Amino acid sequence: MRKIVLLILLVLVSAIANAQDSASTKILLVPFNPDMYLSDIEQDIIQNTKMTPDEYRAYFRRTLDLKLQGELKSYRPTVSLMGDQEGEDKKELKVFYGQAGYSYIEPVGKGLGKVTDKKKSLFEKKSAEDKAPLYITTRGDDKFMNAAISNKNYYNALMSANNCNYMVSINQFEFKTNYSSCIDLSRKLYRRELIIHYSVWDSNAKLIAGNFLVVYFPSDINKPQEIAEKTFKSISETFLTQLKEALGN
Numbered sequence: 001m002r003k004i005v006l007l008i009l010l011v012l013v014s015a016i017a018n019a020q021d022s023a024s025t026k027i028l029l030v031p032f033n034p035d036m037y038l039s040d041i042e043q044d045i046i047q048n049t050k051m052t053p054d055e056y057r058a059y060f061r062r063t064l065d066l067k068l069q070g071e072l073k074s075y076r077p078t079v080s081l082m083g084d085q086e087g088e089d090k091k092e093l094k095v096f097y098g099q100a101g102y103s104y105i106e107p108v109g110k111g112l113g114k115v116t117d118k119k120k121s122l123f124e125k126k127s128a129e130d131k132a133p134l135y136i137t138t139r140g141d142d143k144f145m146n147a148a149i150s151n152k153n154y155y156n157a158l159m160s161a162n163n164c165n166y167m168v169s170i171n172q173f174e175f176k177t178n179y180s181s182c183i184d185l186s187r188k189l190y191r192r193e194l195i196i197h198y199s200v201w202d203s204n205a206k207l208i209a210g211n212f213l214v215v216y217f218p219s220d221i222n223k224p225q226e227i228a229e230k231t232f233k234s235i236s237e238t239f240l241t242q243l244k245e246a247l248g249n
């Protein structure tokens with residue numbers, strides 16, 4: 001009987017300790033740098049929306065940040081460095097982007113899986129008769145865009161100011177059209193990819209996870225609101241699964 005009581009007490013103590021550990025873990029979320037928005041679908045978005053490029057890019061950035069916040073908050077307390085994009089929050093983002101060392105590296109972390117249908121070649125820049133901005137995406141076949149912490153003193157101060165234990169940084173946001181994957185030839189309907197590159201850092205500025213996530217949508221969806229509805233929920237849920245694996249719970 002005494003052994004049973006002791007066993008129950010040990011289970012309760014362990015459960016309380018785990019709950020306290022979860023409660024003390026707080027995540028700082030950093031949205032992607034606007035300069036790290038890459039896309040080969042700009043012409044189609046412009047033709048299907050009344051928004052300017054600056055407006056719909058800001059919409060993607062803000063909406064993805066809110067969707068990720070919602071998923072992360074279901075797991076751990078989370079605060080976004082984007083905030084209301086005014087005053088100190090906006091200034092802090094510029095400082096973070098300025099010290100970040102952007103480069104492609106091999107994926108980092110637990111439970112890494114292969115992404116299917118990856119392309120060996122880069123997308124060529126399209127010719128354009130109007131002045132819409134165009135980009136060449138540069139992701140390698142297996143690498144993701146990392147945003148290395150180059151100033152650890154700054155990082156420590158930032159984490160302390162926000163009372164956070166982990167940082168999640170979204171490093172690159174990409175749209176790609178896969179012209180080799182035709183969904184409907186008669187309608188010239190192709191498969192497109194939204195690719196999100198991310199890094200996860202612990203309290204000591206150690207990179208504990210990093211990868212890219214891919215979600216697909218057809219090329220006849222070109223309005224920002226519809227693209228977001230089609231892709232952001234799925235990619236946020238997948239990211240949360242990978243974050244749990246990275247943190248071990």
